[in-house]
Amino acid sequence: MCITDVDRSKIEPRIVSLVRSWSAMPKDAAMPEACRNVMDAVTHQAVSSSEGGKRLRALLMLAAYAAFGGETAARSAMLDVACALEVFQTAALVHDDIIDDSDLRRGKPSAHRALEQDTGSAAIGRGLGLMLGDLLATVCIDIANGAADHMPNGTAMTSAFLNMQREVEIGQILDLAVEQAPLRDAEALATASLNVFRWKTASYTTIAPIELALLGCGLDPGNARARALSIGEPLGLAFQLEDDLIDVIGSSRATGKPVGGDIREGKRTVLLADAIAAASPSEQGELIAMFEAPSRDESDVRRAIDLFSSTGAVDRSHRRIEDLWDRALQAIRDCRLPEQGENRLTEACARFVPDITSH
C-alpha cells in the first residue's frame, strides 16, 4: 500500500511536468496577443485534461516492474513510460468526448467544450480539441521514446507502445462498428462486444502496462507479450464488464455516477446481449425495439435495468467477471514470482475489479 502511495505521489506531478514541456507552444513565434491567448488556452487545457485520473494503468506498470525485479537505476525511466501511457489515455479521451459530444470529463468540462468557452466559437473549440488530442497522442510517444532509450529493450518498448496505440484505435473502430450489429443474434453480439473490450480497453489498460514493465525488466519481447496477454487480457475484460455492470446496478463504492447512462445512449453491451439471449420471446422483442429506437426515456431505462436483472444477465456478468479474475490470478501465479512481488502485482490487478475483490 505504502509503495503505491509513494508511486501515486510521483506520477501526478511528473505527468504535469512532461505534458507542459512537450505541448508547449513556440515562444519565439511572433503572434498577436489574441492568438497568444488561444495558444495559452490550449497548453492550459493539455495540462488540465491530463489531471485527475485514477492512474490505475501507471500503478499496474510500476507494480509489475517491481514484481519482476526491475532495476532501481532505471525506475525513473519506467515512471516516464507509465506517465506516457496515462497521457495516451488522455489523448484518447479527448477524441472520445468529441465523438460522443460529451460535455463533461472527470467532473470538468470536456476539452473541446472548455476550448469552445475559451474562444467563444463551437467550431474553433472543436477544431482545437481535435488537434489537442492529436498533439497529446504524439507527445506520449515522444515521452515513451525518450524513456525507452534508457532501458533494456528500448526498440521493443517503442514498438509495443505504438502497437498498443494502434490496437486502441482499431478497438474504437470496432466499437463504432458494433453499433451496426443486429440485436437478434445475441450470442454473436456478446462475442463481438467482448472482442471490442479486448481491443479498445484491455489493450492499453492491462496488457500494455504489464508488457512494457516486463520489457523494462529485460524479459525477451515474446515472453513479455505472452505473460502480459495471459494476465492482462482476462483482467481487462473483467474491468470493462464491471464498469458496464456499475452503470446498471451502481457500485458498492460511491462512484458518483448516475446509473443507466449506457442504456440511455443505446449502447450495445455484453449485458444487453446476455439479457436478450435469456429473455422470453416477448421480452426479447421489447428489448430489441427499445434499443433500435432513436432514443430511450427514463421509464425505458428502468424497464431495461429490471430486465437485465430478471433475465439473469446481471448474474451472468458477475460470473463472467469472477471467471476472468480467476484466470488472471492463475496467470499471475504461473509467473512464480517471489511472494512479495506476487502480492504486489495481485494488489495492483485487484484495483481494476474492486467490486469483485473487495468481498
Place this chain on the structure above:
Amino acid sequence: MCITDVDRSKIEPRIVSLVRSWSAMPKDAAMPEACRNVMDAVTHQAVSSSEGGKRLRALLMLAAYAAFGGETAARSAMLDVACALEVFQTAALVHDDIIDDSDLRRGKPSAHRALEQDTGSAAIGRGLGLMLGDLLATVCIDIANGAADHMPNGTAMTSAFLNMQREVEIGQILDLAVEQAPLRDAEALATASLNVFRWKTASYTTIAPIELALLGCGLDPGNARARALSIGEPLGLAFQLEDDLIDVIGSSRATGKPVGGDIREGKRTVLLADAIAAASPSEQGELIAMFEAPSRDESDVRRAIDLFSSTGAVDRSHRRIEDLWDRALQAIRDCRLPEQGENRLTEACARFVPDITSH
C-alpha cells in the same frame, strides 16, 4: 526527370501496400457480418484516402537523399520513410476535413463523408473518420520507425519524424488561433500568418523531407537540421504563399480549382494582411468589415480579389515568393554538392513553386 518518374512509380504502390498491411483490422476477431462490413469500409477508406497525392514531399526526400550521396543499399528504407511522410499528410488531411467539414478531397468524398455514406450515419461516419485519422497518424510512425532501424541515425530519424508531427499539430493550433487575430494591425497579422506557414506547412512539406534524407545519409543531426531549415523554411513559405496566391489569381497551370475559396471562407492570409496594410482608409474599412462578417457572397469575393490586386498585395506576394525562392536557392548552393546532385535537388525544390520557376 527520368529518375523522378522511376521514384514516382515506386512510391504509389508502396504506400498502398504499407497502409493496407498496417491498418488491417484483426482477422481473428469474431465479429458479425454487419460489423465486418464497417471494418472493411474503414480499411478501404484508409487506402482510398492515401491515394492520389502529388507526392512532392516524398520526391523531395528521395532527391535530397540522392543529392547528398545516400547509399543505394538503404534506398528502399528511405523510400519507406518517404511513404511514411505521405501517410502522415493523409492523416492530417483526414482530420483537417473534419475540422473544416469539407465534402471533397482530391476529387473524391472526404474520409468522414465517405464513411458516413458507408454506414448511413453522420455521427458514426464522423467518429470513424476521426479514428481513421488517428490510426494513420500511428501507422506512419510505425512505418518510419521500422525503416529507420535499417538506416544510420535511426534514433534521430524517429525523433525527427515525431518532432515534425508535433510541429504540424502546433501549426494547426496556430492556424485556428490566427482566426482570432484582429485585422486592424495588418503587419502583425502578416507576421503571424507567416509563422503559421512555418509550423503548419514548411515543417512537414519541405523541412522534414530534407532533414530525414540527410539523417539517412549519415549527416550528424545538428547539421542535418540546420541545412533542412536553411533550404526548407524559405521554400515551404514560398510554397504556401504561391498556393494562397493561386486561390486568388488562378494558376498558369490548370489546377481545376475555382478561385476565391479562401476569401469565401474568410481566411486570414498574408495576402489579406498585405492588402489591408496598403489600402486607403476607406478600402481598409471595407476589407475589415467584409472579413469580420459571418459570410461573404460572390460580389464580396470579386471585390476582394480586385482590392488584393489594386492595393499591390498580389505583387507583394509575388516579390515575397521570389525572395524566398532566392534564399532557398542560395542555401542549396551553400551545400556545395556535386553538380548533378545540386541540379536534382534544385529541380525537386522548384516543383513546390512552379509558377515562379517556370518562367
